[in-house]
Amino acid sequence: MQIIINGKTYAANPGEKILDVARRNRVEIPTLCHSEALPGLASCRLCMVEVHEGGRTQEVAACTYPVTDGMEVVTDSEMITAKRKILLALYNLIAPDSERIKGLMARYHVEPFDRLQADAENKCILCGLCVKACEELGTNAISTLFRGTKKKIGTAFEQPAAECIGCGSCASVCPTQAIEMTEADGKRTIWDKTFELLRCQDCGEYYTTPEALAHVRQKLGDTVGNIEELELCDYCKSRRAAEKLKNGLRLNELFDATVK
Numbered sequence: 001m002q003i004i005i006n007g008k009t010y011a012a013n014p015g016e017k018i019l020d021v022a023r024r025n026r027v028e029i030p031t032l033c034h035s036e037a038l039p040g041l042a043s044c045r046l047c048m049v050e051v052h053e054g055g056r057t058q059e060v061a062a063c064t065y066p067v068t069d070g071m072e073v074v075t076d077s078e079m080i081t082a083k084r085k086i087l088l089a090l091y092n093l094i095a096p097d098s099e100r101i102k103g104l105m106a107r108y109h110v111e112p113f114d115r116l117q118a119d120a121e122n123k124c125i126l127c128g129l130c131v132k133a134c135e136e137l138g139t140n141a142i143s144t145l146f147r148g149t150k151k152k153i154g155t156a157f158e159q160p161a162a163e164c165i166g167c168g169s170c171a172s173v174c175p176t177q178a179i180e181m182t183e184a185d186g187k188r189t190i191w192d193k194t195f196e197l198l199r200c201q202d203c204g205e206y207y208t209t210p211e212a213l214a215h216v217r218q219k220l221g222d223t224v225g226n227i228e229e230l231e232l233c234d235y236c237k238s239r240r241a242a243e244k245l246k247n248g249l250r251l252n253e254l255f256d257a258t259v260k
């Protein structure tokens with residue numbers, strides 16, 4: 001299957017979304033709410049593109065729209081670019097300190113709205129990525145609260161949630177750093193709840209909460225190959241994986257040398 005993006009032809013696979021093909025081929029389409037691990041939210045609307053197929057032209061979200069053979073996509077028409085600029089200026093009003101939004105504004109030459117006041121207190125653009133991350137974990141500790149201008153993300157009744165395991169996934173996926181997570185003296189505080197932190201068995205750095213570790217152990221059950229690795233921080237896990245790979249390569253070299 002092939003699709004055309006901005007006049008160039010690219011190979012695509014059935015089931016892929018326009019954004020997948022674009023990113024694989026380094027065609028730029030901006031996003032805020034997209035994460036490869038949690039795709040398909042289509043809430044920030046920055047990835048809107050123009051699609052020409054079957055004699056019709058429409059604007060679609062590139063992160064959710066599936067490719068079809070021969071489809072033509074335009075990522076930067078005058079209309080698309082103009083709408084993208086307005087969206088970015090609006091997001092900048094909501095989250096004026098977000099480096100990611102500031103970067104996109106610079107990239108697309110967007111001037112901030114000068115007649116509207118930015119709310120320096122608020123940082124959340126309500127993209128919903130944090131809620132999706134928590135849902136995927138199966139913890140469902142946060143959700144959208146209230147409606148209209150009062151809409152926000154939070155825990156039920158804005159009280160510390162029993163379901164929250166302090167894993168920090170919501171904070172790490174947030175594109176505007178709107179979720180406050182602090183760590184001090186071996187403790188992590190998030191959503192008004194404080195957790196003890198565990199140390200990595202290799203480097204000794206604090207890395208997760210006992211509740212998050214127990215949750216992962218319970219989810220993985222017997223399927224995890226090396227249970228010890230759960231007690232390592234991400235850095236040490238990667239280092240061990242790299243060492244294993246290196247040792248494997250050395251063994252291969254030794255084997256080759258012996259056989260030759």
Ligand code: SF4
Binds near residue numbers: 139140141168190
């Ligand atoms: S820290 Fe709490 S709210 Fe955030 S993803 Fe983990 S369980 Fe959900």
